[in-house]
Amino acid sequence: MTVGAGQRLAGRAWMPKRAWATTLTGRPVRLRGESAVPGVVLAAWGALVFNVLAFGLRPTLVPIPQLLGQLMTQGSLVLAFVLALVANPRGVVRPNVVLVLLTLLGFVAVLVSIHNDFILGSAYRAFRYLGFVAVLWLLTPWWGRRDMVLLRCHLRCYWVVLGSVFLGAVFAPGTAFAFEGRLAGVIWPIAPTQVAHYAGVVFGVSAILWLSRVASGRHTLVALGVTGVALVATHTRTAAMATVLALVVAAASLFLGHVRVRRVSAWGAVLTLAAATLFASSLTTWALRGQSAGELSQLTGRTEVWTAALAMPRTRMTELFGTGMSDQSYNGLPIDSNWVATYVEQGWLGIFVQACVLALLLLTAAVRPRGPQRATALFLLVYCIAASVTETGLGTTSPYLLDLVVAATLLATGGTKDAR
Numbered sequence: 354m355t356v357g358a359g360q361r362l363a364g365r366a367w368m369p370k371r372a373w374a375t376t377l378t379g380r381p382v383r384l385r386g387e388s389a390v391p392g393v394v395l396a397a398w399g400a401l402v403f404n405v406l407a408f409g410l411r412p413t414l415v416p417i418p419q420l421l422g423q424l425m426t427q428g429s430l431v432l433a434f435v436l437a438l439v440a441n442p443r444g445v446v447r448p449n450v451v452l453v454l455l456t457l458l459g460f461v462a463v464l465v466s467i468h469n470d471f472i473l474g475s476a477y478r479a480f481r482y483l484g485f486v487a488v489l490w491l492l493t494p495w496w497g498r499r500d501m502v503l504l505r506c507h508l509r510c511y512w513v514v515l516g517s518v519f520l521g522a523v524f525a526p527g528t529a530f531a532f533e534g535r536l537a538g539v540i541w542p543i544a545p546t547q548v549a550h551y552a553g554v555v556f557g558v559s560a561i562l563w564l565s566r567v568a569s570g571r572h573t574l575v576a577l578g579v580t581g582v583a584l585v586a587t588h589t590r591t592a593a594m595a596t597v598l599a600l601v602v603a604a605a606s607l608f609l610g611h612v613r614v615r616r617v618s619a620w621g622a623v624l625t626l627a628a629a630t631l632f633a634s635s636l637t638t639w640a641l642r643g644q645s646a647g648e649l650s651q652l653t654g655r656t657e658v659w660t661a662a663l664a665m666p667r668t669r670m671t672e673l674f675g676t677g678m679s680d681q682s683y684n685g686l687p688i689d690s691n692w693v694a695t696y697v698e699q700g701w702l703g704i705f706v707q708a709c710v711l712a713l714l715l716l717t718a719a720v721r722p723r724g725p726q727r728a729t730a731l732f733l734l735v736y737c738i739a740a741s742v743t744e745t746g747l748g749t750t751s752p753y754l755l756d757l758v759v760a761a762t763l764l765a766t767g768g769t770k771d772a773r
Contacts, residue, residue: 390505393440394495398506399513400433401488405751406514411542412528414521422542430484430750437491447493451710451761452486458706458748459483462678462699469677478678478749485750489758497765501726507759508558511551515583517541518548533642536586546744549589550752553596556580557732561603564614565725588642595739603732610723652743658686659693675700681745691741695748707747710757711738717764726763733760 408422438444462479469475495502521539522529528539535545556577563573584593607614629636641649651657662683681687681694688694695703714734721727733756737747746753 390502390509391440391495393436394492394502395506395509397433397436397440397488397492398503399510400429400436401485401755402507402510402514402752403429404433404485405755406541406543407547409542409544411537411539411544412531413539413542414525414528415540417542427481430481430488433488434484434491437488441491441494444491445494446490447496447765449493449496449761449765450713451758452490452493454706454710454713455486455489456483458699458703459486461674461702465674465699466677469679471679475677475679482678482750485754496762501729501763503762504558504729504759507755508555511555514538514541514543514551515548515555515580518543518551518583519579530586533588535588536583545587546589546592547752549584549587549592550740550744552580552583552587553592554733554736554756556584557596557600557603557736558729560600561607561728561732562725564604564607564611564617565728566611566613567725585639588639590640590642591740591743595736598739599732599735602735603728606718606723606728606731652689654686655689655743658683658688659690662688662693662697665697671700673700674702678749681749688745689743691745691747691753694745699748703748710747714757714760714764721764730760730763733757733763 404426406426408417408419408426410419459479459482462482463476466472466475466479492503517540518529518536518538522536525539529537531537532545536548537543537545538548559568559573559576559580562568563570584596604614604618608618644653665683675696675698678698681698683697688697691707692704695707699706711734714730718727718731718734721730737753737757737760740753741747744753745751747757748754
């Protein structure tokens with residue numbers, strides 16, 4: 354047997370294709386040598402995803418009072434903590450540098466927030482962040498498993514969110530596309546940028562799993578078609594560019610060991626060149642979204658907010674530790690940059706900790722053996738880094754932080770089968 358053939362057989366034996374194909378559709382399966390996704394772990398992860406599903410003031414099919422919506426999303430963190438304790442009743446935790454850094458950031462945020470002018474709101478957000486990290490600690494026994502159980506939970510939850518978006522678009526297309534013709538959630542108020550984020554992550558992860566011969570072609574084709582339509586319909590440039598960039602990096606990590614990746618890369622380059630030539634006008638129109646060149650250069654007004662936020666007078670302490678957690682806005686306008694928002698709220702310490710987390714995960718990925726886990730983790734890492742320029746979330750409770758944690762679970766080693 355040649356070396357290349359042995360690698361291909363090893364890759365196929367790594368995880369049954371049929372098992373993962375059914376997983377992508379959301380149905381429970383039992384993998385060879387591993388248990389099915391524990392229902393209580395899936396429920397705990399689902400509560401975490403619902404907790405970061407920000408409740409926006411957008412029209413919905415059934416009107417939801419703002420107070421009720423916020424109570425539902427933020428109250429789900431308590432449910433997630435209880436479910437995590439049920440799944441891990443002895444409170445077994447695995448040492449993890451990433452979570453240590455996130456915990457440190459949370460404790461510093463609490464200390465700073467109690468000196469904020471808006472002490473109640475700021476301290477509440479800081480304690481909520483610590484509670485979020487506590488749930489992640491309780492789920493560490495499921496980190497590093499060969500069946501990627503937390504990634505599977507993550508995908509299922511994102512599919513549920515996307516399913517609600519498409520269901521709303523079917524029953525109320527006018528409302529779903531009311532915001533500048535961009536697809537949004539109307540069963541639960543989800544902004545187009547958030548819809549694009551969920552679609553981009555599922556699109557990229559599905560593609561990587563297929564390239565790794567973990568997912569079947571039929572189910573992957575459906576996943577790529579559905580999420581690709583969602584990405585285009587949201588008209589979100591950040592998610593589209595982050596998805597493409599992350600896919601290129603993740604596929605490059607598989608390039609030498611997978612013939613399928615080399616073939617797809619060659620065809621992809623040819624098709625991209627052809628599309629750029631034939632549909633250049635349509636692609637430009639989609640990217641501009643009716644904006645002028647000046648608006649595009651200012652990133653839809655973001656750079657003006659960034660300049661004002663960075664120019665705000667600060668003491669030496671606020672430069673180092675920030676002003677405390679807030680709604681990540683400046684004078685009522687969203688900051689829309691993870692690094693600017695982190696500097697405002699958590700100072701240079703917050704930027705340093707987040708940069709350390711990203712650097713640590715990238716270095717860990719560099720030394721991990723080639724395979725689906727490393728490639729998927731690289732996709733999530735690069736996606737978060739690219740999106741962090743014009744999106745917030747790496748330093749607070751958000752879907753981006755969950756994506757980052759999933760990448761960390763894929764790079765961890767020595768996962769246990771059961772926390773009990």
